[in-house]
Amino acid sequence: xxxxxxxxxxxxxxxxxxxxxxxxxxxxxxxxxxxxxxxxxxxxxxxxxxxxxxxxxxxxxxxxxxxxxxxxxxxxxxxxxxxxxxxxxxxxxxxxxxxxxxxxxxxxxxxxxxxxxxxxxxxxxxxxxxxxxxxxxxxxxxxxxxxxxxxxxxxxxxxxxxxxxxxxxxxxxxxxxxxxxxxxxxxxxxxxxxxxxxxxxxxxxxxxxxxxxxxxxxxxxxxxxxxxxxxxxxxxxxxxxxxxxxxxxxxxxxxxxxxxxxxxxxxxxxxxxxxxxxxxxxxxxxxxxxxxxxxxxxxxxxxxxxxxxxxxxxxxxxxxxxxxxxxxxxxxxxxxxxxxxxxxxxxxxxxxxxxxxxxxxxxxxxxxxxxxxxx
Amino acid sequence: xxxxxxxxxxxxxxxxxxxxxxxxxxxxxxxxxxxxxxxxxxxxxxxxxxxxxxxxxxxxxxxxxxxxxxxxxxxxxxxxxxxxxxxxxxxxxxxxxxxxxxxxxxxxxxxxxxxxxxxxxxxxxxxxxxxxxxxxxxxxxxxxxxxxxxxxxxxxxxxxxxxxxxxxxxxxxxxxxxxxxxxxxxxxxxxxxxxxxxxxxxxxxxxxxxxxxxxxxxxxxxxxxxxxxxxxxxxxxxxxxxxxxxxxxxxxxxxxxxxxxxxxxxxxxxxxxxxxxxxxxxxxxxxxxx
Numbered sequence: 001x002x003x004x005x006x007x008x009x010x011x012x013x014x015x016x017x018x019x020x021x022x023x024x025x026x027x028x029x030x031x032x033x034x035x036x037x038x039x040x041x042x043x044x045x046x047x048x049x050x051x052x053x054x055x056x057x058x059x060x061x062x063x064x065x066x067x068x069x070x071x072x073x074x075x076x077x078x079x080x081x082x083x084x085x086x087x088x089x090x091x092x093x094x095x096x097x098x099x100x101x102x103x104x105x106x107x108x109x110x111x112x113x114x115x116x117x118x119x120x121x122x123x124x125x126x127x128x129x130x131x132x133x134x135x136x137x138x139x140x141x142x143x144x145x146x147x148x149x150x151x152x153x154x155x156x157x158x159x160x161x162x163x164x165x166x167x168x169x170x171x172x173x174x175x176x177x178x179x180x181x182x183x184x185x186x187x188x189x190x191x192x193x194x195x196x197x198x199x200x201x202x203x204x205x206x207x208x209x210x211x212x213x214x215x216x217x218x219x220x221x222x223x224x225x226x227x228x229x230x231x232x233x234x235x236x237x238x239x240x241x242x243x244x245x246x247x248x249x250x251x252x253x254x255x256x257x258x259x260x261x262x263x264x265x266x267x268x269x270x271x272x273x274x275x276x277x278x279x280x281x282x283x284x285x286x287x288x289x290x291x292x293x294x295x296x297x298x299x300x301x302x303x304x305x306x307x308x309x310x311x312x313x314x315x316x317x318x319x320x321x322x323x324x325x326x327x328x329x330x331x332x333x334x335x336x337x338x339x340x341x342x343x344x345x346x347x348x349x350x351x352x353x354x355x356x357x358x359x360x361x362x363x364x365x366x367x368x369x370x371x372x373x374x375x
Numbered sequence: 376x377x378x379x380x381x382x383x384x385x386x387x388x389x390x391x392x393x394x395x396x397x398x399x400x401x402x403x404x405x406x407x408x409x410x411x412x413x414x415x416x417x418x419x420x421x422x423x424x425x426x427x428x429x430x431x432x433x434x435x436x437x438x439x440x441x442x443x444x445x446x447x448x449x450x451x452x453x454x455x456x457x458x459x460x461x462x463x464x465x466x467x468x469x470x471x472x473x474x475x476x477x478x479x480x481x482x483x484x485x486x487x488x489x490x491x492x493x494x495x496x497x498x499x500x501x502x503x504x505x506x507x508x509x510x511x512x513x514x515x516x517x518x519x520x521x522x523x524x525x526x527x528x529x530x531x532x533x534x535x536x537x538x539x540x541x542x543x544x545x546x547x548x549x550x551x552x553x554x555x556x557x558x559x560x561x562x563x564x565x566x567x568x569x570x571x572x573x574x575x576x577x578x579x580x581x582x583x584x585x586x587x588x589x590x591x592x593x594x595x596x597x598x599x600x601x602x603x604x605x606x607x608x609x610x611x612x613x614x615x616x617x618x619x620x621x622x623x624x625x626x627x628x629x630x631x632x633x634x635x636x637x638x639x640x641x642x643x644x645x646x647x648x649x650x651x652x653x654x655x656x657x658x659x660x661x662x663x664x665x
Contacts, residue, residue, distance in 0.1 A: 051542060051543050051563055052542065052560070052563030052564050053528070053529065053530055053542065053560075053563070053564065054529070054530065054564075055563070056530065056537065056539060057479075105437065105440055105441065105442035105444060106440065106441055106442075107440050107441060112480055112641070113479065113480060114479070114480040115478060115479050115480055115481070117480075118479065164441075166439070166440070166441060166589065166590050166644050166645050167590050167592065167644070168590055182569075183565040183566040183568070183569040183571060183574075184566070184569035184570060184571050185571070186566065186571065186573070187573050187592065187644065188477065188573055188643075189643040189644040189646075190479075190480070190482070190643065191441060191643075191644070193479070193480075202479070203477075203478070203479045203480075204566070205476075205477060205478040205479065205529065205530070205533055206529045206530060206564070206574075207564055207565075207566040207567060207571070207573070207574035208477055208518075208566075208573045208574060209566040209571060209573060209574055211565070
């Protein structure tokens with residue numbers, strides 16, 4: 001194994017191949033406080049890419065309720081149990097990654113789902129983490145909680161699927177870091193299915209090859225965001241490219257949210273894959289749970305998000321999420337307007353940093369009726 | 376040692392030999408391919424009986440990650456026949472479960488015969504050959520054989536209770552245009568579109584493969600191998616035939632290696648039981664073997 005730098009862990013770690021970062025890395029930010037689990041992203045992906053034979057069960061993108069929702073069943077808790085309790089100390093990961101925990105003769109610590117584990121993709125939907133006692137809904141704060149976790153392939157910097165494949169059938173595109181399965185080379189050993197901790201590689205029983213999210217690279221090559229991004233009803237998603245921490249571009253929306261404001265965090269960074277989908281954590285969820293899922297930066301991220309209204313750059317960028325089908329590589333705030341710019345500086349989109357709200361009086365005096373009081 | 380001592384030792388040796396009972400010939404330490412006029416077409420053909428059995432000790436593949444940890448069958452029994460141009464192998468090994476489907480988390484039983492592509496005193500590394508020293512592999516798969524014997528859709532066979540709403544390529548406007556329909560179905564089957572032999576509908580249960588080291592397995596340019604398998608009371612009996620390697624003919628020796636995969640143990644790729652290079656005598660006389 002080689003030694004590579006994983007900035008999410010704050011240290012070097014072992015990986016099957018030497019560090020070879022792409023020219024730029026596809027990355028995304030999901031504000032899951034805004035997700036309503038409508039599954040439009042799921043179906044946008046499904047109808048675009050996985051309508052063929054053998055792909056019936058595949059959801060390259062899915063949304064699950066946490067803590068009791070899984071697709072496939074128990075994908076995260078099973079691995080956490082295998083990995084065992086690990087520690088962070090002062091922002092540095094002191095535990096072992098999946099690569100460092102691999103048994104002799106294995107490349108990655110992993111497990112492989114059975115067919116039945118895919119049978120209930122929306123299991124646990126809206127199940128609360130804490131029981132709702134009689135009258136509990138009348139008190140504040142509510143102790144019951146759940147949140148929606150929208151998931152796709154993380155197009156990791158250190159993909160476990162890629163490391164697991166004994167044939168080298170999985171590769172990262174050097175131009176954008178998108179992780180792909182070479183469909184001409186795969187022989188369907190399912191090592192990648194076992195190795196990917198997020199369980200985002202799927203075996204096709206008809207073609208006998210493994211398949212996965214391709215980040216809609218044909219769209220990205222035209223400067224367009226993937227299908228699951230542009231179809232998002234809640235506008236929770238932004239796609240772009242993430243720089244290394246030592247080469248941050250402060251006018252890059254993804255860089256700013258991840259590296260500067262540190263409000264968007266990786267999913268299970270302790271696994272060691274340096275995943276590139278970053279989540280703005282849900283502010284209604286107990287912090288101990290969030291720390292396990294998103295790492296030690298979650299306390300500060302939740303605080304930053306709670307005070308977003310006082311930070312026009314943050315609120316402006318949050319408003320920019322999902323505002324255009326174009327990939328927005330740069331941004332510039334002009335007063336109370338957030339402007340999305342292309343690499344050439346030309347304006348792509350503009351949004352107000354704060355949405356204008358009009359509150360309608362519930363009592364309509366002119367018509368002498370009480371009306372639904374919606375903004 | 377003086378002359379008297381030598382005589383005494385010789386007498387003791389002669390007396391000892393005279394006391395032993397006649398013993399049957401020890402099992403061959405090489406594969407002996409008996410010459411026949413035509414290779415059998417089936418695994419249960421009586422012609423296989425004229426070939427002596429080579430008992431290959433199977434061991435878990437533990438040299439290349441990912442390795443095999445749960446041992447499978449311990450021995451593969453091999454018989455071989457040759458017509459001077461091709462060579463046939465009959466492999467028998469124990470496997471309590473017939474794993475004939477490949478699906479998420481499900482793996483198929485299989486076996487393979489490996490020979491150097493070209494005869495050379497300097498044989499390739501036994502683990503899938505090495506760069507510049509290519510090996511040729513005949514790979515039989517129970518899943519391929521099952522797919523051949525089955526009519527109809529793979530999804531229906533694997534999941535009889537599945538209900539499919541709709542495939543884009545089964546849309547009504549395409550019913551009158553089979554070519555357009557087929558082209559569209561390929562679009563939704565990227566491995567087929569990429570020409571991957573594992574995705575193409577099989578025409579036989581055997582694949583011809585080549586390799587120049589671990590992880591380099593690829594489809595061979597031509598596919599002359601054939602084979603078929605059947606269940607025995609204890610496991611599998613599989614016949615594989617392929618052309619003799621370049622430079623190998625009647626009366627000469629070659630090398631061969633074997634591998635078996637047990638689907639119930641999640642074997643695939645390098646997770647296998649195998650027998651390293653073994654000598655194979657091509658054109659062994661049937662009379663000499665008994």
